[in-house]
Amino acid sequence: MAKILIPTPLRQFAGGNDTVDVTGATVGEALTALTTAHPDLRKNLYNDAGALRSFVNVYLNDEDIRYLSKEATPMGDGDTISIVPSIAGGR
Amino acid sequence: MLTIEKAAWDVMVAHAEATYPNECCGVMLGKGKTVTRAKAVENTYQGAQEDRYEIRPEDLLAADREARKDGLDIVGIFHSHPDCAAYFSKTDLENSCPWYSFVVLSILKGKFDNAGSFLPNAEQTEAPEEELIWPKS
Numbered sequence: 001m002a003k004i005l006i007p008t009p010l011r012q013f014a015g016g017n018d019t020v021d022v023t024g025a026t027v028g029e030a031l032t033a034l035t036t037a038h039p040d041l042r043k044n045l046y047n048d049a050g051a052l053r054s055f056v057n058v059y060l061n062d063e064d065i066r067y068l069s070k071e072a073t074p075m076g077d078g079d080t081i082s083i084v085p086s087i088a089g090g091r
Numbered sequence: 092m093l094t095i096e097k098a099a100w101d102v103m104v105a106h107a108e109a110t111y112p113n114e115c116c117g118v119m120l121g122k123g124k125t126v127t128r129a130k131a132v133e134n135t136y137q138g139a140q141e142d143r144y145e146i147r148p149e150d151l152l153a154a155d156r157e158a159r160k161d162g163l164d165i166v167g168i169f170h171s172h173p174d175c176a177a178y179f180s181k182t183d184l185e186n187s188c189p190w191y192s193f194v195v196l197s198i199l200k201g202k203f204d205n206a207g208s209f210l211p212n213a214e215q216t217e218a219p220e221e222e223l224i225w226p227k228s
């Protein structure tokens with residue numbers, strides 16, 4: 001069992017939970033389990049093409065999965081997945 | 092409506108003035124639509140920081156962990172516009188996230204002048220302004 005930390009604004013789409021326990025062999029499977037249990041989360045995390053939205057980063061513990069094996073990154077019991085947005089800008 | 096308490100506001104203005112003429116950035120923590128704590132973070136934009144900012148995702152992750160530990164939430168993001176109005180620019184919009192309030196502080200000649208708060212949509216096509224309450228000293 002792994003844990004996904006839900007950002008505050010998305011908790012309304014996750015039954016009000018700040019964390020959701022999931023099972024899966026990879027981060028992608030865990031995210032699929034999350035959005036299957038809470039379908040309203042899907043449009044917040046994925047675009048119409050089924051890819052993670054451009055501003056969505058996913059961390060497995062302290063590592064950005066983009067620098068691991070992306071959604072195929074293996075995971076196991078006790079791991080924590082965080083959803084972290086990209087934020088930038090300027091005048 | 093977003094309300095920023097004095098302790099947080101003081102951190103935001105001090106950070107924005109200290110980094111002038113570059114843009115600053117940071118994370119606002121609190122509950123609901125009230126900001127009780129502000130965290131200044133490093134502007135990691137690789138280039139001219141007079142008109143750009145970027146927040147390292149690891150800094151946001153650290154802010155989220157701190158918020159959870161202290162029973163708070165990430166309420167929003169702040170950054171400054173040196174010698175420029177407190178508006179939500181095209182660059183701001185194109186690099187935004189629809190999950191948070193975005194506060195922009197206008198810093199003119201090194202001193203705070205004005206601020207606004209904006210709520211970008213998921214398509215990054217518009218960011219309506221919301222009422223912003225900050226301590227007037």
